[in-house]
Each structure stands twice: as C-alpha cells, then as structure tokens.
Amino acid sequence: MTRQRITRARLFACTAAILAVIGSSLVAQGGFGQGGRGGGAPQGDPAAAPTPRLANGHPDLTGSWGGGGWSFTGSGAPGATVGGMFRRCTPFQSKNCMEWTNQSEDWPFMSTARLDMRVPVYKPKHWDKMIEMDQWTNRDDPVMTCLPLGIPRQGPPRRIFATDTDITFLYGAGVDGAGGYAEHRMVAIDGKPHDPRRAANYTYMGYTVGRWEGDTLVLDSIGFSDETWLGRGGYFHSDQMRVVEKFTRTGNVLLYQVTVEDPEVLVEPWVMPDRRLTLAPNNTIIPERGSCTESEHTEVATQYRH
Amino acid sequence: MCERRTLATGVIALCVAMSPMMSQLARGQAAQGQGASAPQAPPRGGGAPAPDAGGRAGGAPQGRAGGRGGGGGGGRGDAGAFTPEAGAKDLKSVLFNWAWHMGMLRSGAESELIKTLDYHAAGGTMQVNGQPCTLTKYRIQANYQVPGYRVQIACTRANKQTYSNVETLSGDYAWDEDIPGAELVAGEGKATARQVALEERRIRLWASPHGAVKAAIAAAAGMHPLKSFGQNPGVLLDTQAKAGVQPLTTLTWQKEKTVEKAVLTFPIPDVPGATATATLVNDLPESVVVTHGADKTEFIYGKWADWNNPLFKIDALYPGTMVERKNGNVVRSVNTKVTEIGQIYVIMPVPESVKKAGK
Numbered sequence: 001m002t003r004q005r006i007t008r009a010r011l012f013a014c015t016a017a018i019l020a021v022i023g024s025s026l027v028a029q030g031g032f033g034q035g036g037r038g039g040g041a042p043q044g045d046p047a048a049a050p051t052p053r054l055a056n057g058h059p060d061l062t063g064s065w066g067g068g069g070w071s072f073t074g075s076g077a078p079g080a081t082v083g084g085m086f087r088r089c090t091p092f093q094s095k096n097c098m099e100w101t102n103q104s105e106d107w108p109f110m111s112t113a114r115l116d117m118r119v120p121v122y123k124p125k126h127w128d129k130m131i132e133m134d135q136w137t138n139r140d141d142p143v144m145t146c147l148p149l150g151i152p153r154q155g156p157p158r159r160i161f162a163t164d165t166d167i168t169f170l171y172g173a174g175v176d177g178a179g180g181y182a183e184h185r186m187v188a189i190d191g192k193p194h195d196p197r198r199a200a201n202y203t204y205m206g207y208t209v210g211r212w213e214g215d216t217l218v219l220d221s222i223g224f225s226d227e228t229w230l231g232r233g234g235y236f237h238s239d240q241m242r243v244v245e246k247f248t249r250t251g252n253v254l255l256y257q258v259t260v261e262d263p264e265v266l267v268e269p270w271v272m273p274d275r276r277l278t279l280a281p282n283n284t285i286i287p288e289r290g291s292c293t294e295s296e297h298t299e300v301a302t303q304y305r306h
Numbered sequence: 307m308c309e310r311r312t313l314a315t316g317v318i319a320l321c322v323a324m325s326p327m328m329s330q331l332a333r334g335q336a337a338q339g340q341g342a343s344a345p346q347a348p349p350r351g352g353g354a355p356a357p358d359a360g361g362r363a364g365g366a367p368q369g370r371a372g373g374r375g376g377g378g379g380g381g382r383g384d385a386g387a388f389t390p391e392a393g394a395k396d397l398k399s400v401l402f403n404w405a406w407h408m409g410m411l412r413s414g415a416e417s418e419l420i421k422t423l424d425y426h427a428a429g430g431t432m433q434v435n436g437q438p439c440t441l442t443k444y445r446i447q448a449n450y451q452v453p454g455y456r457v458q459i460a461c462t463r464a465n466k467q468t469y470s471n472v473e474t475l476s477g478d479y480a481w482d483e484d485i486p487g488a489e490l491v492a493g494e495g496k497a498t499a500r501q502v503a504l505e506e507r508r509i510r511l512w513a514s515p516h517g518a519v520k521a522a523i524a525a526a527a528g529m530h531p532l533k534s535f536g537q538n539p540g541v542l543l544d545t546q547a548k549a550g551v552q553p554l555t556t557l558t559w560q561k562e563k564t565v566e567k568a569v570l571t572f573p574i575p576d577v578p579g580a581t582a583t584a585t586l587v588n589d590l591p592e593s594v595v596v597t598h599g600a601d602k603t604e605f606i607y608g609k610w611a612d613w614n615n616p617l618f619k620i621d622a623l624y625p626g627t628m629v630e631r632k633n634g635n636v637v638r639s640v641n642t643k644v645t646e647i648g649q650i651y652v653i654m655p656v657p658e659s660v661k662k663a664g665k
Contacts, residue, residue, distance in 0.1 A: 079533070079535075079536055080417065080419065080535065080536025080537075081415050081417045081536055081537055081538060081541075082413050082415060082417065082419070082536070083413040083414035083415025083416070083417065084413065084414030084415070085413070085414065086414050087386075087411075087412065087413055087414050087416060088386055088416075090406055090407065090409055090411075090621060091406065091407060091589075092407060092409075092621070092623070093621055105412075105620040105621060106412045106413050106620075108620075108648045108649045109412035109413060109419040109420070109648075109649055110412065110413045110419070111649070114421070114649040114650075115419070115421060115536070115649065117451055117452075119651070119653070121490070121653060121655055122651070122653075123487075123490070123491055124485070124486050124487025124488075124490055124491065124494070124495075127486065127487065127651065127653075130650075130651045131424065131646070131650050131651055134648075134650050134651060135617075135618065135646070135648070135650070233649075233650075233651065234650075234651065267490050267491060267655070301617070302617045302618065303615065303617040303618040303648075304618065304620075305618075305648065
C-alpha cells in the first residue's frame with residue numbers, strides 16, 4: 001500500500017515532466033506566439049545581433065527567453081549520461097519488478113540538481129538536517145504543498161516586459177525538474193535602497209529593488225519567507241537570505257547571474273552557475289497557474305524522493 | 307479514493323505510452339538548449355518536480371535483449387545499451403555485471419550514477435595506536451566526485467578510555483577533525499592536517515565497495531573515476547576501445563571447487579604504485595587486496611544486501627560486513643546498520659589551515 005502511494009506521486013510527477021517537456025518543445029519550435037521585441041529572430045550567433053535599448057539608453061530586456069537549464073544549478077551535471085525514466089530490472093530484483101516502477105528508485109540518481117557538484121556550502125551544523133529534509137523530500141519539499149518555488153528556485157524569467165522605470169517578469173512552470181507554477185514579479189528600477197519597514201514583510205519572491213550598473217540590471221532581494229527551498233534535495237534557506245540577480249543582455253543573449261547570501265545557514269555566498277538565455281523567436285504564452293491540491297501530503301510513508 | 311485510483315490509472319497509461327516520446331523530447335530539449343515556458347503541471351500533481359532533462363542523453367537503451375541472459379526479472383524486457391551474454395567472461399561484461407549487480411547503474415541509460423554514500427555501522431572494532439577499540443560510532447560519508455570522504459569514529463578501549471576522530475579526505479588533502487566540518491565556520495572545531503595519511507585514505511576510498519568498481523571501470527577506460535562517472539560501462543569501454551585506449555584493468559578467472567571467481571587488477575587512482583586485486587563471486591566482490599610498496603591491505607566484504615532504510619529500498623547493494631587487514635592484522639571490522647545511497651548532500655571543503663599546511 002505504501003509503495004502504491006508513493007508510486008502514484010511519482011506518476012503525477014511523471015505527467016508533469018511529460019507535459020513540461022512537450023510544452024517546452026513546442027515553444028522551442030515556435031509553436032506559440034508571434035515574436036519578441038528586440039533583435040529579431042535569432043540566426044547565427046545570437047550575441048552578435050544588435051542590442052535594443054530603452055529610451056533611457058539601457059538595454060531593453062523585453063522578450064521571451066529560453067534555455068539556461070531546468071535544474072536549480074543550471075544545465076545540470078556535466079558529462080553525465082542520464083537516460084529515460086524506465087530502467088530494466090537488475091538481476092537481483094524480484095520477479096515483480098517492472099521498468100516503470102524502477103523510476104521511483106532511480107529518481108534521485110537522475111536529478112541534475114543532485115548530480116551537480118556546484119552546490120551551496122551549508123554550515124556543518126545543518127548537514128544532517130539537509131539530509132533528513134532530502135530524505136523526506138516528498139513530504140517536506142514546498143513544491144509538494146503547492147507553495148510557489150520562490151526566488152531563486154523559480155529560475156530565470158521566461159518572458160520580460162521592460163520600461164524605463166520598471167520591469168515585469170513572467171515565470172513559467174516546469175522548472176527545477178518540471179516543478180513549480182507560473183508566477184509573476186514586478187520590480188521598480190529606480191535605484192532606491194530597501195525600505196526597512198517593507199523588508200519585514202516576508203514573501204516568496206522577496207522584496208526587490210533594482211538599479212542599473214552600466215548595461216547590467218541588478219536586482220537585490222530580501223524579505224524572503226523561509227518556507228521555500230533553493231532547489232530539490234533539501235536546500236533550505238533562512239528568512240535572512242539575500243539574492244542578487246544580474247541580467248546582462250548582449251544582442252539576443254541574456255546572461256543571468258545569481259548570488260545567494262544567507263549567513264544563517266551558508267558558510268559563504270553561493271554563486272549559482274551562470275545561465276545563458278537566448279531570445280525565443282516567438283512570444284511565449286505562459287498559462288496561468290492551475291489548481292493544486294496537497295495530494296497525499298499527509299500520507300507519505302516512504303522516503304522515495306524526486 | 308475512487309477518483310484518485312482512476313486518475314492514477316490514467317496517468318500510468320499516459321506515462322507508459324509517452325515514455326519514448328518523453329526521452330526523445332528531453333534529448334531534443336537538451337540539444338536545443340531551449341527551455342522557455344513549460345505548461346502548467348496537472349491538478350493534484352502539485353507540480354511535483356520530475357527528473358531534470360539535463361546532462362547528455364546518449365547511451366539510452368536501444369533495441370531489445372532478444373532473450374539473452376542477464377536481463378533481470380520482470381518488466382517489459384527492453385535491453386539496455388549493453389547486455390552481457392549469459393556467462394560472459396570478458397572484461398567489459400564482468401565490469402558491467404559488477405556495477406549492475408550492485409545496483410549502481412541507474413536510469414534508462416544504465417549509467418553508473420552513485421555519487422554519494424552515507425553509511426552507519428551497527429558496531430565493530432578498530433585498532434587505535436595498536437590497541438583494540440570497540441566502536442560506538444562509525445559513520446562514513448563519501449562523495450566519490452570530490453573525491454573524498456569523512457569517517458566519524460568513536461570507540462572505547464578495554465580500559466574504558468574513549469577515542470574519537472573524524473578522518474577526512476578531500477581531493478589532494480587529508481586531515482582530521484574534532485567535529486565534522488571543523489573550521490569551516492570560524493571558531494567551530496579544530497582541523498589538523500594529516501597529509502601523511504593521504505595515500506592510505508585514497509586506498510580506503512578506491513578499494514571500498516563503491517570505489518573499487520568505479521576504479522576498475524575507470525582504469526579499463528583509461529581515465530580517472532571522476533571522468534568515467536555517469537557513463538554506461540559497456541558504452542564507455544566500447545568508445546574507449548574504438549579510440550585505441552588500452553585498458554589498465556586486467557581480468558583472470560580462478561576456480562575453487564565449483565565456484566568460478568573473476569579476479570581483476572587495476573591501479574588505485576592517484577596513488578602511484580598501488581595496485582588493487584578484486585575477487586568477484588557471483589558478480590560481487592568478496593575481497594579487494596591492495597599492494598602498495600611493502601604494504602598489503604585486504605578489504606573483505608560479506609553479507610551483500612540492500613541496507614538502505616526500510617522506507618527507501620532502492621535495490622542498491624552494500625556489504626553487511628567489512629573487514630580491513632593491514633599486513634595480516636585486522637585494523638578495522640564493521641557491521642552495517644544502514645546505508646543511504648540516494649545522492650544526498652555530502653561535502654568536504656578543505657579548511658584554510660589545511661590548505662596552508664600544504665599538500
């Protein structure tokens with residue numbers, strides 16, 4: 001019965017992954033939308049295209065952006081060959097073994113976030129807590145309780161609308177291994193510092209202020225809820241987390257750089273692997289967030305994990 | 307409940323039906339480097355993450371086994387990228403079967419994907435300064451991709467004196483800690499450089515149950531285990547053979563009464579002159595013997611089983627008993643309580659004081 005429960009959860013996740021891949025593939029093929037503002041459809045070296053600029057002279061980040069990888073560390077484990085979800089049964093597995101149930105066992109080995117070595121360095125006193133949270137990831141991962149992934153787990157935005165004074169991000173679902181939901185975020189780009197009173201209000205996406213450093217947009221976020229994770233695998237953070245994001249557009253390439261500071265739990269700031277996004281040839285249509293039920297959350301009785 | 311069952315059944319059908327498409331799409335996705343706007347996860351699924359589509363996707367299962375041996379239990383019978391013939395005695399088959407029987411080949415590509423270990427002993431003994439010490443704690447945390455490990459040891463001598471230490475290896479450095487992760491946070495713990503133990507600890511890592519098969523495959527492929535990680539052994543060895551790489555792993559067979567044993571020799575990575583000899587019975591090692599200069603260290607493994615906790619049985623095997631003998635004397639003997647072979651958080655950053663002490 002226990003195995004049946006967790007298998008069902010796996011199957012839901014499997015469906016999410018399938019739909020996410022199909023959706024992404026459609027977008028990659030230009031299946032949605034009409035085209036983005038900026039340097040036009042990418043051909044050849046996308047970085048060589050002219051960089052469109054706002055009226056104030058700063059690069060215009062408007063457009064639909066793709067690539068960069070789904071994992072919270074970016075494109076995943078360099079060099080590893082990770083195949084499909086179904087593995088044939090090993091010689092010592094029982095007669096009841098089936099390929100499609102092996103996916104429950106193999107999930108943790110296939111996740112690029114788990115394979116990747118470019119992970120944050122937690123303080124030693126938190127190591128066992130991390131392991132325990134990871135072991136109970138199907139119960140404790142906030143994505144299992146329908147919470148937003150938050151920043152930075154949400155990954156780079158999939159669509160951006162920029163003006164001289166603010167910027168709007170639309171985020172797609174299916175990140176960090178096909179989890180999460182569509183979200184949005186609006187930030188004033190006025191160079192003002194954080195307002196201490198507002199910083200006391202904790203949110204999933206954080207309280208963000210924006211400024212330009214040359215041609216790089218810098219977003220500085222604090223005021224995070226500690227309910228979200230940095231990524232699958234028990235990568236929790238405290239409410240003292242600060243996230244600094246940098247967006248640098250060169251032609252039709254957008255460099256997305258993130259540094260996570262959390263002196264409560266991390267030994268040192270974590271510089272996430274750079275993500276290189278490219279301008280999609282067509283506008284990305286992002287479906288709104290759908291319904292979500294905490295399916296079987298209280299019934300999780302195994303440590304099979306995603 | 308009825309609704310759930312119905313939905314689950316539908317999803318099962320969807321997953322099975324779309325599995326090949328999923329793999330193909332994932333490969334295409336990775337190749338194109340496009341990831342814009344995935345659609346919403348289905349209701350009730352909670353948007354649960356699935357495995358990322360990162361990494362290279364080569365070496366995926368192709369073709370069918372066609373009824374050849376070694377195909378395992380039930381299931382649809384799809385072949386992997388490589389299927390040893392039944393009773394095959396060649397090096398590639400023996401190495402593949404070794405990793406396969408340990409449950410180290412994962413995903414549809416059957417790649418060697420065991421990166422970490424968290425091992426807790428139920429008890430045992432070890433020698434401390436030549437005296438036996440009864441273990442009250444023996445925990446190994448290894449990350450083979452660092453490569454390194456941390457062994458937390460606590461034991462009591464016959465005179466009731468206690469001993470504790472944390473033996474640590476990380477890349478080119480070896481040190482001891484009074485607490486795990488000593489000195490990573492200023493003022494917390496003490497790290498003491500132990501470069502003199504570097505080679506001994508490397509031998510312990512690469513002669514360990516996971517380390518040995520990794521080292522043997524890597525040597526057969528003419529590369530370091532850090533590079534051979536994440537690959538299907540059969541595919542990797544074929545690729546290297548086509549490239550003209552000569553394997554450094556050798557294979558012979560011994561017959562004891564009716565039992566045939568595969569005997570493999572391979573170099574211990576990063577320890578010049580150290581050679582391991584692994585003896586396999588039914589595809590699992592009963593011993594790994596390492597000679598290094600005048601020293602001979604024997605690692606004896608027994609009671610192979612899935613020692614992962616009852617809530618996480620993933621068919622990844624490990625020995626239930628491990629004995630280490632150095633030059634004929636038992637220096638460590640531990641019995642397994644539980645393992646965690648599920649790609650968890652195991653790190654061993656080198657403290658600044660250890661770096662300053664030098665390699």
